[in-house]
Amino acid sequence: MLDIRFVRANPDTVRSDLQKRNDPKKLAWVDEVLSKDARSRELKVQTDELRRRRNVISREINEARKAGKDTTSLLAEAASLPQKIKDNDAEQEEIASTVRAYLMRLPNILDESVPQGKDDNENVELKRVGTPRTFDFELKNHGQLAAENGWADFERATKCSGAGFYFLKGSLALLDLALQRFAIDLLAKKGFTPVIPPFMINRSSYEGVTDLDDFEKVMYKIDGDDAYLIATSEHPIGAMYQDEIFEEKDLPLRLAGISPCFRREIGSHGLDTKGLFRVHQFSKVEQFVFCTPEDSWKIHEELLANAEEIFMALGLPYHVVNICTGDIGTVAAKKYDIEVWMPRENAYKEVVSCSNCTAYQAVRLNIKVRAKDDFESKRYIHTLNSTAIATSRAMRAILENFQEKDGTVVIPPVLRQYMNDRELL
RNA sequence: GCUGAGGUAGUCUAGCGGUAAGGCGCAGGCCUGGAAAGCCUGUGGUGCGAAAGUGCCUCGGGGGUUCAAUUCCCCCCCUCAGCGCCA
The missing domain is CATH 1.10.287.40 (Serine-tRNA synthetase, tRNA binding domain)
Incomplete structure (x- = not known):
């Protein structure tokens, strides 16, 4: 606020x-x-x-x-x-x-570099990395491929949990964990502390970190308790330091949140979004930073670079877009998305969202920083968050981009050490 | 879930109808060649004011009694300990 x-x-x-x-x-x-x-x-x-x-x-x-x-x-x-x-x-x-x-x-004040536009069609592409592969066979959609190989079971998940859920089995269960572990190790080398947060938080903490309109649409409420399933680890991690005052020397604080994410709203369905792209539950490694107001713009670029490094290392073609005024939402002052190439749809699709929330969350959460040499001065800190990897969407990208004619899928080399050195799923 | 003990400023602790005392920590100052020690001042929120200042609020939260509540009464929340249940 x-x-x-x-x-x-x-x-x-x-x-x-x-x-x-x-x-x-x-x-x-x-x-x-x-x-x-x-x-x-x-x-x-x-x-x-x-x-x-x-x-x-x-x-x-x-x-x-x-x-x-x-x-x-x-x-x-x-x-x-x-x-x-x-x-x-x-x-x-x-x-x-x-x-x-x-x-x-009232929404956050936008940075001047945010492009003006009506909706997501007017987001501005900043760069493209990697070359989409050309296929000489017809790609299977990722959900079908996963189900056929026994890597996922959507039908039985629907039976016991409803549409939008899935069982991951065998290779894909391992790939999910491998992606998380790869991202965690990469971030740890850059000074991030891995954090597994509570997967439920109470209402007042939630109000500090999210857009109020999201409550009814996005969050699952636990009946009979003051508890909501988290939609991302960004939320409990932001709320973690509510009502606290940091010393300047303790900032920036870089945390890597690791958690499942639960979302009620999953939007429209289609053949390509059906399997793992739009789901009620997925695993995510999230970058979260608490910092001084002076540092936040520099760190915003740093978070984007980290996320790009992950997708580059996986070998997935992607582009980066600067989210426009009509699509940015209330919390962020500026937001980049990374969209990865999905060859079956012939389109770049969102896999990473990287936001500088400036003081917007900090005001609600009442998180401040005090300078060492000026005891009286207390200022609101800035918070930033960015996806490192959301496994469901990354898995879809892998299933499509690295699919072979015979229905096998090549595991990106950087993940093999986490997959018992296997080369194929 | 049951029983008991608690919740006082960053932290620890006193006060138990008359308007929050003290220790530690932290910050600033004095002292010093420099430091330590010692001493002094300050330490939460919010308002008015150009400023110097000045007022209000804050004893887990909310009600009540009173001219006056940290203190008495009612309701709720949370923490800790023991017991129970349990991966």
Whole structure:
């Protein structure tokens, strides 16, 4: 969420950002937030004065009693105060919660380098890496291939868990683990600490890290408990340090989250998305960084480079796109996607999402950093996150790009050490 | 799930109707050739103010009693210990 102090000080920045996003509804909120916030502070001044008076009278009553003086007039004034205070508090509380509700829904301020555009068709390609292979036979779609080879069982998963779930078996179960292990080892060499987080978190922590509108659409709620299945390890890892203050020397903090991810919404189905591409559950290794505001743009590039290194090493052709204003969502100030070449569809498809959330999550989570030489100064930190590998989508890419005519699939050499040195699935 | 003990500022600990005391840590200052030690000041949130300042809030959370609640009453949450169940 945006810091109310930021909105007060920079209303024009907030307005022009919402114009860039073409969001007239939220644009109208800005003035309402500002006027309600002003009224709220005005009320606070009044109420604080009433409280001050009450405190003074209480002390005077105490002293008068000790001195054996009459207190009836003091008691009369004191009796009139609580109701006024209560009324003011009620009004202020109502205003404050409205302001907060708007603030929670106002999006992050976009970086200037974010391209303007209506939707994902207007994302800007930044570069292409690798050359798509040409096939002299007809590719099987990845789900069919996996099922035929006994590497996955979609039908039985549907029977016991519903559509969008899968059993991974044999080679693909091992490939899932190999991909995770490969990504973890690569990130560990770059200073990331592997972290396996809780797979459920409570509502208030969730509100700190995600877009509120995602709640009903995306998250699975555990019935009867204040618990949600995580949609990505980004969420518990972000919430991990809520209400804490970092020392500058402890930043940047680089963590590699390892977890299954659970998502209710999986969107449309088609032959190519059916198997492993759009699913309710998948494994992911995630890069997450807490850093100072000065470092975040440099680290954003670093996270992208790490993710690219993984796909390059796997030998998968990909391109990088700069996500445009119409597609970026509320939390990120800037987002890159890596899309990998899917030869059956003849298209690049999303496999990595790399975001600089600047202070947006930190404000909600109340995470700050204190400089060593300036004890008084506390600033909100910046958070960043990027996929390292989402195994379901990477497996689809491998099943398509490295498929042979006889239905075998070549294991990328970098994964073989994690697959008992096998060359084929 | 049961029983018991707890929840006080970054942390540890006191206070048990009169408006949060102290230790440690941390930051700044004094002292010093430099350091340590010692001493002094500060240490959460929020508002008003150009500033100097100044006010309000904060004792797990929410209600209640009272002129006044960390303290008394009610409800809830969490942590720890023991027991039970258990991969």
